Each structure stands twice: as C-alpha cells, then as structure tokens.
Amino acid sequence: MRQLLFSIASGVVFISAFTFFYREISYSRMTFVLFGVLNFGLVFVERLLVRWVLQQAHRHGYHLRRVLVVGAGELGLRVAQQARRHPELGHRIVGFCDDYETNGVYKKDYGLEVLGRTSSLNEIIEKHRIDKVIVALPGRAMRKISRIVEACELEGVETDIVPDFFKFIQPRTKVHDFAGLPLVSVRFTPVDSWKYRVAKRAFDAAFAATALFIFSPVMMLIAVAIKLTSRGPIFFKQERIGVNRRPFNMVKFRSMKSGAEQFDQAAGLGTRNDPRVTKLGKFLREWSLDELPQFWNVLAGDMSVVGPRPERTYHVRQFKTKVPNYMIRHQVKTGMTGWAQVNGWRGDTSIDKRIEHDIFYIENWSFGLDVKIILLTLFGGIITKKARAI
Numbered sequence: 001m002r003q004l005l006f007s008i009a010s011g012v013v014f015i016s017a018f019t020f021f022y023r024e025i026s027y028s029r030m031t032f033v034l035f036g037v038l039n040f041g042l043v044f045v046e047r048l049l050v051r052w053v054l055q056q057a058h059r060h061g062y063h064l065r066r067v068l069v070v071g072a073g074e075l076g077l078r079v080a081q082q083a084r085r086h087p088e089l090g091h092r093i094v095g096f097c098d099d100y101e102t103n104g105v106y107k108k109d110y111g112l113e114v115l116g117r118t119s120s121l122n123e124i125i126e127k128h129r130i131d132k133v134i135v136a137l138p139g140r141a142m143r144k145i146s147r148i149v150e151a152c153e154l155e156g157v158e159t160d161i162v163p164d165f166f167k168f169i170q171p172r173t174k175v176h177d178f179a180g181l182p183l184v185s186v187r188f189t190p191v192d193s194w195k196y197r198v199a200k201r202a203f204d205a206a207f208a209a210t211a212l213f214i215f216s217p218v219m220m221l222i223a224v225a226i227k228l229t230s231r232g233p234i235f236f237k238q239e240r241i242g243v244n245r246r247p248f249n250m251v252k253f254r255s256m257k258s259g260a261e262q263f264d265q266a267a268g269l270g271t272r273n274d275p276r277v278t279k280l281g282k283f284l285r286e287w288s289l290d291e292l293p294q295f296w297n298v299l300a301g302d303m304s305v306v307g308p309r310p311e312r313t314y315h316v317r318q319f320k321t322k323v324p325n326y327m328i329r330h331q332v333k334t335g336m337t338g339w340a341q342v343n344g345w346r347g348d349t350s351i352d353k354r355i356e357h358d359i360f361y362i363e364n365w366s367f368g369l370d371v372k373i374i375l376l377t378l379f380g381g382i383i384t385k386k387a388r389a390i
Contacts, residue, residue, distance in 0.1 A: 051088075064092045065131040068124060070148055072098035072114055075162055076136040080112060094128050097121055099144075118144060121151040132158045139164040190365045191332055200304065203367070207305050208298035219292055222253055222284065229280045232258025235293060240310035243333045248302040250310055251293040255281025294336050306370045307335025308358040309346070323351055329358040332365075339369070342376035 067083065069076045076096055083091045095115040115124050124130065133152045135145060145161065152159040163184070174185045190196055212219075223234045236254040239247050256276040277285065284290040297303040303310065308329040311319070319326045340346065340357035361369065 064090050066094050066129055067091045067132045067134055068094055068097055068115070068128065068130045069134050069136055070097045070118060070121070071136040071138070071141070072096035072101045073136075073138055075138060075164060079134055079136045079162060091132070094130060097124055099141075118148055118151075121148060122155055125152070125155045125157055130155075130157055132160065134160045134162060136162040137164070187328065187331075187363065189331055189362050191362075196365075199367070200370075201301070203370070204298050204304050208295040211292075211295045212299070215292055215295075218289070219253075222289060222292070225280055226254055230254075230257065230278050239313055240334065241313055241316045241330060242302055242310055243330060245316075245327070245330050247313060248297070248310075250303070251296055253284055253290040253293060255284050255290045291336060298336065302333075304333040304335045306337060306361075306373045307333050308338050308361070309341060309354075310334035319351060323355055325359060326351075326355055328362065329355060332362055337373060337377040339373055342373050342380060 069079050076098070080093045080096075083089065083093050093112055095112050097116055097118055098114050099117045099119075101114040115128065121133075125133070133148070135148055137144065142164070149159055173188050176183055176185070191200060226234050232254060234254060236252045236256070237249045238252070240250040242248050255278060257278060281290065294303060298305055316326075338358065339361035340354040343357055345354045345357055361373075
C-alpha cells in the first residue's frame with residue numbers, strides 16, 4: 001500500500017507540475033486531488049478483489065502447487081505449519097524429505113509423512129509430481145544444500161531456501177545486489193530507499209521552513225521573555241546523538257537556570273519538578289514551546305520532523321549495553337516528535353517501551369504515519385505533560 005500511495009502521489013505531483021509550466025492545458029487543483037483519490041481507491045479495490053479471487057481458488061484446490069519440504073526438523077515443521085495456516089498462498093505440502101527420519105514416519109500433527117532421504121530426491125520429485133521444493137535444513141546441514149539444489153535444477157522444479165538464521169531477520173527483509181554478491185538485510189527499513197530519503201528530506205525542509213515562518217513572532221516573544229526573566233543565553237545547545245551515531249548540537253530555548261545542566265551528568269531524562277527549571281521554563285516545557293528552535297536543526301539536516309527522539313551522549317553509552325536493540329534507533333534521523341512520544345512514552349518513562357515504539361516506526365515508516373504522528377502531537381501530545389519532549 002505504501003508503494004501504491006507513493007506512486008500515485010508522485011504521478012499527481014508530476015502531472016500538476018507539467019500543467020503548471022505547460023499552460024496551454026489548464027485544470028483546477030481539485031481535479032488533480034480527485035484524480036489521485038479515485039485512482040488510489042480503484043487500484044486498491046482492484047488489488048483486494050484479485051487477492052480475494054486467488055484465495056478462494058486456492059482454498060477450493062485450484063492452482064495449487066505441490067510442495068516438498070526438505071528437512072523434517074523444527075524448521076521444516078514450521079514451514080508446513082505456515083502453509084496450513086495460509087492456504088491462500090497456494091502451497092500444498094506433499095511431505096518431507098529428511099536424512100534423519102525413517103521413511104514413512106508419519107507426522108500426525110501435520111498429516112504428512114517422510115517420503116525418503118535426500119539421496120533419493122530425484123525419485124521423490126518425479127513420483128509425487130513436485131512443483132516446488134522448500135529447503136528447511138538446520139545450519140549444520142547446510143553443506144548438503146548444493147547437492148539438493150543440483151537435484152532440483154535437474155528436475156526443473158523451483159527451489160526456495162529458508163535460512164536457519166531467520167530468527168535474526170525481520171519478516172519484511174530485503175535481498176539486494178552488492179557487486180554480484182547477494183546480501184540479506186537483517187532489518188528492513190523503508191526509509192533506506194533513496195527515493196524515500198529524498199522525499200522525506202524535502203518534506204522536512206518544507207515543513208521546517210514553513211513552521212519557522214509561522215512561529216517567528218512567537219519565538220521572538222519567547223526570546224525577549226527569557227532575557228527579561230533570567231540571566232544567561234536565550235538558547236541552550238546540547239550534544240545529542242543522531243543518525244549513524246553522529247553527534248550534533250540540538251538547540252532549544254533555555255528553560256533552566258544558566259549553567260544548571262553542567263552540575264548533573266545524568267540529567268536530561270525529563271525529570272519532573274526539576275528545581276533547576278525557571279518559572280518561564282516550566283511554562284515553555286508544559287506547552288513544548290522550548291522545542292521550537294529545533295526546526296533549525298531540521299532545516300540544517302541534523303534532525304527530521306518525525307523520528308526517534310535524540311538522546312544525550314551520556315545516556316546513549318549507558319543504554320547501549322543495557323537496553324536490547326537500543327542502537328537500532330540511530331539507523332534513521334532523530335526527530336522533534338515520534339511514535340513513542342505520541343503514545344505517552346516520553347521523558348521519565350520506560351526506556352524499553354520507547355525503544356519498542358521507535359523500532360516499530362523505523363520498520364513501518366510511511367508518509368501517512370508521519371502525518372498521523374504530527375497531528376497527534378499538535379492535538380494531543382503538545383498539551384500532555386507526560387508526552388513532553390526531552
């Protein structure tokens with residue numbers, strides 16, 4: 001759906017730009033919007049209809065592929081289990097082929113039996129009219145795979161391999177070419193694609209520039225108020241860790257007494273009722289107005305509007321070895337707001353829950369999700385103390 005939405009949106013933008021410069025053709029902007037919405041809706045319904053027809057055909061025995069699973073161990077049984085749970089995939093498991101199970105052994109939980117050893121794979125394929133072979137062998141048996149693949153190629157059947165290290169790989173992984181070498185990505189991140197990076201960067205720059213223009217009067221008033229109510233600089237800069245573990249200086253309106261931060265190495269996790277916070281700073285934090293200067297960080301490319309919140313260097317070093325998968329959040333640009341924050345996991349809350357939500361965002365990124373997070377921040381998180389940014 002993400003690719004469909006991106007493709008249609010790109011098409012609408014391209015056609016709009018073309019008609020803007022080629023003025024002999026003139027259409028209203030509403031026409032383009034309706035075209036995009038109707039196009040997306042019709043294509044989406046068409047795909048759902050095709051998928052439903054295929055599912056019904058598979059469920060009634062049409063266009064089923066006869067599949068042999070090589071390996072009757074834990075991995076092979078899991079393949080059979082998934083094929084049974086998802087008949088719409090069109091895979092009918094005929095049986096197993098295994099060197100460590102006796103021929104004819106019946107797997108009663110699956111209604112399947114071991115049809116023979118890998119040495120007789122060619123005969124099994126011919127006898128049972130196999131269309132596809134799924135190799136599901138443990139790592140210690142990987143040396144047999146080349147012989148198994150050769151046998152399958154000789155018979156002309158399709159061959160798939162389930163890697164024994166699949167527990168380290170996310171379901172939505174990606175196999176890509178590296179100078180002729182196939183590489184399997186352990187974790188799929190949609191924003192890794194160059195077209196998504198370019199689109200997200202363009203969105204960030206446009207959004208940040210617009211926000212700075214709109215909020216410039218408010219920011220000027222805040223700057224004057226800070227100068228009038230307390231000694232010290234207007235802005236507070238602090239080193240945070242961003243994308244690819246690179247440090248940058250995050251800018252905020254100063255909300256604490258000047259120099260207060262340097263006396264507490266562990267400070268910065270959104271401690272409630274912090275005595276170092278000024279009266280004006282308390283108001284700014286409550287409404288997240290101290291975060292407005294971070295639009296400059298977004299414009300400079302150090303941050304994104306939406307993404308995992310950046311942490312201090314001290315906390316990154318502390319959490320790196322204590323919190324599982326903590327460093328994964330640094331595979332994308334950090335943001336002014338994020339999925340964890342709009343769900344209430346911000347400031348002095350569970351770091352494990354924050355990481356869980358950050359990883360969900362990274363693996364499921366889309367423009368729709370970004371827009372949802374921005375709207376939730378504007379209409380929810382900005383007035384919720386629990387959802388205050390750090």
